[in-house]
Amino acid sequence: MRLALVPTLLAVVSPVFAEDSLDPQSDQLPLVTITSTKVRSDPVTVPASVAVITGTQIIESGYNTIDDVASTTAGVHFMSLGTHTTYPVIRGMFGLEVDSPTGYYIDGVAQRGLGADQLVDVERVEILRGPQGTLYGRNSVPGIVNVVTRDPGADWSGYGILDGAQRRTFGITAAAGGPVGQGVGIRLAARGVRSDPVITNTAPVPTDDPANRDSTLQGKLRWASDEDWTTVTLQGIRNRFYSSGDHFAPVDDALRHRTNNDHMGAFNRELDSWGLTIAQRLAEQVTLTSVTGTSRNNDLFDLDQDFTAVDDKTYVRDTYAYELSQEVRLSGGEGLRSWVIGVYGSAGRENVIQNTQLKLFRLVKDTDVEKTSRNLAIFGQGGIPLGESLTLTIGLRADFDRESVDVHSSASTTLPVPQIIGLAQIANFDYEDQRNFHAFLPKASLSWSWSKTSFTYGTISRGYRSGGYNNTPWTKQDVMDGYDPEFATVYEIGHRATFMDRRLSLNVAAYHTDYTNKQSLILDSPNYYFVNAGRVAIDGGEIEITARPSPGLDLFSSLGVVHSRITEYGGPLVGFQGPLADLTGNQLAMAPAFDASIGGQWRHPIGIFIRPEIQFIGRYYADNNNNISQDPHQLLGLRVGYEWDRAGVYLWGKNLGQAHYLTRGSTTSLGGDERLVGVAGAPRTIGASAQVEF
Numbered sequence: 001m002r003l004a005l006v007p008t009l010l011a012v013v014s015p016v017f018a019e020d021s022l023d024p025q026s027d028q029l030p031l032v033t034i035t036s037t038k039v040r041s042d043p044v045t046v047p048a049s050v051a052v053i054t055g056t057q058i059i060e061s062g063y064n065t066i067d068d069v070a071s072t073t074a075g076v077h078f079m080s081l082g083t084h085t086t087y088p089v090i091r092g093m094f095g096l097e098v099d100s101p102t103g104y105y106i107d108g109v110a111q112r113g114l115g116a117d118q119l120v121d122v123e124r125v126e127i128l129r130g131p132q133g134t135l136y137g138r139n140s141v142p143g144i145v146n147v148v149t150r151d152p153g154a155d156w157s158g159y160g161i162l163d164g165a166q167r168r169t170f171g172i173t174a175a176a177g178g179p180v181g182q183g184v185g186i187r188l189a190a191r192g193v194r195s196d197p198v199i200t201n202t203a204p205v206p207t208d209d210p211a212n213r214d215s216t217l218q219g220k221l222r223w224a225s226d227e228d229w230t231t232v233t234l235q236g237i238r239n240r241f242y243s244s245g246d247h248f249a250p251v252d253d254a255l256r257h258r259t260n261n262d263h264m265g266a267f268n269r270e271l272d273s274w275g276l277t278i279a280q281r282l283a284e285q286v287t288l289t290s291v292t293g294t295s296r297n298n299d300l301f302d303l304d305q306d307f308t309a310v311d312d313k314t315y316v317r318d319t320y321a322y323e324l325s326q327e328v329r330l331s332g333g334e335g336l337r338s339w340v341i342g343v344y345g346s347a348g349r350e351n352v353i354q355n356t357q358l359k360l361f362r363l364v365k366d367t368d369v370e371k372t373s374r375n376l377a378i379f380g381q382g383g384i385p386l387g388e389s390l391t392l393t394i395g396l397r398a399d400f401d402r403e404s405v406d407v408h409s410s411a412s413t414t415l416p417v418p419q420i421i422g423l424a425q426i427a428n429f430d431y432e433d434q435r436n437f438h439a440f441l442p443k444a445s446l447s448w449s450w451s452k453t454s455f456t457y458g459t460i461s462r463g464y465r466s467g468g469y470n471n472t473p474w475t476k477q478d479v480m481d482g483y484d485p486e487f488a489t490v491y492e493i494g495h496r497a498t499f500m501d502r503r504l505s506l507n508v509a510a511y512h513t514d515y516t517n518k519q520s521l522i523l524d525s526p527n528y529y530f531v532n533a534g535r536v537a538i539d540g541g542e543i544e545i546t547a548r549p550s551p552g553l554d555l556f557s558s559l560g561v562v563h564s565r566i567t568e569y570g571g572p573l574v575g576f577q578g579p580l581a582d583l584t585g586n587q588l589a590m591a592p593a594f595d596a597s598i599g600g601q602w603r604h605p606i607g608i609f610i611r612p613e614i615q616f617i618g619r620y621y622a623d624n625n626n627n628i629s630q631d632p633h634q635l636l637g638l639r640v641g642y643e644w645d646r647a648g649v650y651l652w653g654k655n656l657g658q659a660h661y662l663t664r665g666s667t668t669s670l671g672g673d674e675r676l677v678g679v680a681g682a683p684r685t686i687g688a689s690a691q692v693e694f
Contacts, residue, residue, distance in 0.1 A: 027551050028502040035108075036126040036146040038135055038289075038329060038340050044496055045335040047393055047445035047457035049129040049509040049542060051076065055122045055150060059161075060601070061611060062639055062652050062689065064171075064191075066117040066145065069125050071615045071635070072597045074542035075560030076127060078117075079590045080663040081247060081679055086117050090129055090142035091511070092538050092562040092591030093488070095519060101465045101486070103136050103144035107220075107235050109275035109293030110325050110346070118216045118239060121175040121189035123150045129542070130490045130511065131463025133441030134395035137344060137377045141463035141488045141515075149235060152177040152185025152222050158694055165687030168211075169195035176694075177220070187220045198683055200258045201246055203309035210264060212243040229281035239271040245302045247679050248666075251628060254680045255660045262309045265302035265316075272296045286332040296322045305356075307668070307677050316355045317472075323348035323373075336391040336447050336455075339382030348373045352471045361420045365411035365427050369471050374402040381443065393445040404434040405469040407479050429476040437485050439464040454497035463488040465519065470529040483530045486517045503548050510541035520571055520624060522580065523666055533571030536588060538564045555600040564588040586626045590664070593618035599637075609641040609648065622665030628676050633659040647692040658684045 033040050034052055043050055051073045053063075063069055067078045067086055078086040079094055087094050088102040095101045104111045119125070125147050132140040158176030163169075170193070177187030193214040201210075218237040224230070245265025253259060276292045299319045306313035329342025349372050356365040381395030411427035413420050445459040467484045494509035513536075520533035540562040547555045569584040599613025615635040622628040636657045641650030665678035 027548065029498065029505055029546060029548050031502075032124075034124075034126050035148065036105075036128055036144065037338075038342075039331045039333075039338045041338070042335065043507075044449075044453060044455055044498075045338070047336070047447045047459050047494075048132075048461075049075075049492065049494055049507070049511075051127040051129065051544070053125045055124055058119055058122055058125070059159075059691070061613075062163075062650070064119060064193075066119065066125070066147075069119065071637075072556060072558055072599070072613065073127060074544050074558040074595065074597075075129055075540065075562065077590075077592070077595060077617070080681070088142070088145055089590050090127070091513065091540055091560075092564045092588050093142035093513075093515065094590055095465070101139055101141040101463075101519075103132065103140040105144060105146040106237060106273055107149055107233075107275050108146065108277065108291050109235075109273055109295065110323065111271075111273060111295045118191060118214065119147070120173060120191045120216045120218055121150050121187070123148045129509070130459070130492055131441075131461045131488050133399075133439070133461065133463045134379060134381050134397045134443040135340070137379070137397055137399045137441070138375065138401060138439070138464050138466045141465050141486065149189075149218060149220060149237075150175070150177070150187055151220060151233075152179065152187040154179065154185075156694075159691060160693075161689060161691040163687060163689035165195075165685050167196040167198060167685075169193070169685075169687065183225055184221070184223045186222075189216075189218050191216045197244060197246065198257050199246055199249075199680075201261055201264060202258055203260045203262050210244040210246070212241075214242070215240045231277075231279050233277045234275070235277075236274045237272070239269070241267075241269040243267050246304070248303070248677045249307055249679075251662070251665065251676045251678045254662065254678045257680055257683055259307070260309050261304040261307060262311050263302075263304040263314055265304055265314075266300060267302070268300040270298045283332075285334060286330070289327075289329050289331065291325075291327045291329075293325045294323065295325075296320075305668070307675070310360075312358065312360045314355075314357045314359075318353045319350065319471075321348065321350040333383070335383075336393065336449070337383040337385055339380075341380040341382075342378075344375070344377040344379065346373075346375045348375075350471075354472065361413060361417075361423075362415045363411065363413040363420060363424055365409070365424070365474075367407065367409045367473065369469075369473070370406045371469060371471070372404045373466075373468075375466075376400045383447075389449045391447045391449070393443070393447065395443040397441040399439045399441060399464060401437040401466045402434065403437070403466065403468045405432065405479060405482075407431045407469075407473060409473065409476075426475045431476050431479050433469070433480070433482075435467065435469075435482065437467050439485060439487070450497075453499075453502070454495075456493075456495045458493045459490075461490050461492070463490070472528055474529075478529045481531070483519050484517055484532050486515070486519045486532065488516070489514045505546045507542070507544040509543075511539070513538035518566075520583070522571060522575070523624075523668065531571045533569055533583065534566055535568040536564060537567050538562065538588070538591075552603045552605070553600065554602075557596070557598040559594065559596045561594045562591050563593070564591045581625045583624060583626075586624070587621055589621055589624045589626075592620040603643070607643045609639075609643055609650070611639040613637050617661070622662045622678055623667060623676075625667055627667055628662065628665035628678060630662050630665075633661045635659055646694065647690070649688070649690045651686075651688050653684070653686045655682060655684045656686075 070077045129143045156178030161173040163171045173191040175189035220235040223232045245267045249259040273295045279289045301317045303315045305315040325346035327344045331340040352369040354367040377399045379397035384392045411424040413424045443461040447457040449455045465486045469482045473479045492511040498505045515536035517532045542560045544558040596616040601611040639652040661681045662678040
């Protein structure tokens with residue numbers, strides 16, 4: 001298969017990957033299958049809103065990160081706090097800290113951290129929108145993201161990509177794989193990137209090199225036996241990301257991509273993930289699968305927390321998190337009438353060491369938090385025929401969690417001011433505790449198949465994010481209070497179809513989400529913590545269309561609409577700094593009123609390649625208090641090139657219209673004065689790349 005030259009299915013509506021079906025001169029959209037349903041499925045047999053971006057599309061479009069992939073995915077984007085600190089926002093729902101409400105998986109292995117956003121040698125990215133509690137359990141409230149890396153092929157093949165852009169950005173990607181013995185194949189890939197930061201610090205700072213340095217190594221070893229229908233796959237990924245911590249700034253400065261910080265800080269992230277998958281077919285349509293996974297991340301976050309050139313407030317957090325998981329499942333059948341039953345268990349540990357300094361108050365606070373978690377679940381889901389065209393899919397998961405915490409906190413001040421002494425005194429404490437949580441996560445779908453290429457479904461599903469303890473407590477009460485689980489129940493209808501002999505595909509969904517006991521971040525300087533802050537109603541929908549009017553020409557468009565409102569607020573109204581906001585009636589942060597994309601890709605037989613696309617993002621609030629509003633904006637991208645038989649050269653640009661926008665905002669205080677700070681999206685970037693394959 002020719003990676004650089006094969007046309008891609010650009011719309012996220014067509015979840016598939018059958019590489020041998022991607023004929024550059026075909027007048028049909030390619031066929032694809034997905035695996036995030038835990039059985040191999042055709043998209044026309046999945047009663048849920050599914051988006052898939054194929055590996056071919058990722059390479060041809062120049063996508064390198066999960067953020068890029070979201071640009072053509074309706075109802076999905078990623079909130080960025082800086083280099084490789086991204087959080088999925090699906091249908092308006094997101095969360096901070098390690099345990100995101102969105103499940104993130106690589107080759108089916110749960111990832112403890114969300115920083116593994118680099119996409120290297122990927123076969124496809126699958127995004128299931130809506131709660132996936134029945135199949136994935138806790139922390140899959142808005143949906144799940146599953147990255148599937150490439151398997152070794154029957155023959156040796158590979159590719160290399162060189163790219164460069166403004167701000168001394170240089171990147172190299174290489175991948176190769178093939179057979180190494182009877183039934184044994186191996187695939188290796190690597191990517192390295194060096195770039196100057198997009199943010200200019202106008203304050204005098206130390207002369208340390210602030211360049212971003214990223215590297216990713218991944219490999220897959222696969223053995224298959226035809227005699228007993230067994231496959232064994234071992235895969236691993238290692239990521240290293242290093243950058244300054246100089247990202248937040250007062251909003252006006254942030255939108256100009258500048259800061260004025262006396263301390264640039266650092267953000268260093270290391271992530272490792274390993275998975276062992278053993279699958280054995282017991283009968284023609286029955287498979288026993290075991291998935292063993294480990295995920296580890298180590299983050300160092302060093303921040304100038306006063307966001308000025310004054311040497312005052314700094315915050316350093318060093319986080320180590322590890323998780324071991326095991327799933328065994330039995331699956332069978334096909335299409336809407338497929339079934340799966342299984343058990344899942346995991347054990348995790350998280351250690352957070354923090355240092356906060358308020359130098360003007362001569363106050364220093366150190367906190368050491370160690371948390372452990374245990375999870376056990378039993379699940380099952382299957383399709384029941386109610387007639388030739390009607391299918392009822394039902395599922396249930398029983399999920400049990402145990403969370404424990406051990407905190408040691410100390411603080412001191414040399415300033416003889418009673419208020420400051422009191423602030424230090426309440427920060428001195430030790431605390432140990434343990435809590436148990438459980439949830440029953442049902443799902444029911446009714447599907448009507450109009451034909452083999454068209455079906456309509458209605459689904460009710462439930463998602464669950466486990467409760468826990470605050471990682472960043474100032475007082476003992478912050479830890480004792482903790483937060484309870486949050487739940488989301490979604491009512492969804494949808495339709496998926498292909499027309500005109502598979503030249504046109506359509507995916508439509510509409511939903512209502514009842515989001516209860518929502519876990520919200522309360523910013524109350526110098527403290528911030530999570531609480532259960534009430535009930536949220538979310539209404540929205542997605543539509544995605546892909547067309548191939550002629551060989552070599554693909555057109556795509558998508559539209560996602562989200563309307564969120566906090567209907568009941570149960571969080572605190574008084575904090576360290578006095579009254580806190582009542583969030584009743586507010587919209588969820590980082591939930592655009594709409595997102596849309598339109599574009600196309602044209603490849604002429606003589607080698608000309610053109611791909612324009614534009615993304616539209618509606619108005620949204622960048623903070624929970626709805627103090628920071630981001631106006632609608634557009635992101636224009638263009639990629640043009642010339643291709644030979646096994647090579648290509650390209651010029652490309654992102655955000656060509658130089659839109660200024662925030663990816664995150666919050667309220668902080670300095671000397672008792674509130675100020676609005678934020679992180680801005682990437683400015684206009686122009687670059688070039690060359691790729692070759694064998």
